[in-house]
Amino acid sequence: MSFKTPDQAQALFGAALELLTRREHSRRELRDKLAGKFPDADFEALFARLAELNYQSDRRFAEVFARSRVQRGQGPLRIRRDLQQRGIGNQLIESALEQAEADWFALAAEQLQRKFRTPINAALSREQQLKERARRQRHLAYRGFPADAISWALEAAY
Structure with missing residues (x-):
């Protein structure tokens, strides 16, 4: 590591280990978090050492x-x-x-059931039913499900 002293290199390594003991981090996350405190650090050497020790893996x-x-x-x-x-x-x-190994269709249906416990009320007007269906579609889309899984979940639920 291109530091003026070995103590600075050790401080960078220690700071990286401290972050990694809490949870896994990607290289970019580690670099972003450590760059403020260690702006002149040789991150490639740090990542090589962390990978060698199997402490960090993308x-x-x-x-x-x-x-x-x-x-x-x-x-x-x-x-x-x-x-x-x-x-x-x-x-x-x-x-x-x-x-x-996720079943995205089943997971979408499960999330729909969890959020909206009841089916769309048939007593509602057609316009209100369409609005409610769109609201449920937006919920699943926000959660990151593809259109085919959303359609399947909506059809399976009702």
């Missing part, structure tokens, strides 16, 4: 992240976007989504 981060988001009821589109924002490449994202 693959592991993506898998853990995707699994946790599936458990929260989020869809693949939202998970993909969130991983991209954290600096994860498309290949790792696809691998992480496959590892999650």
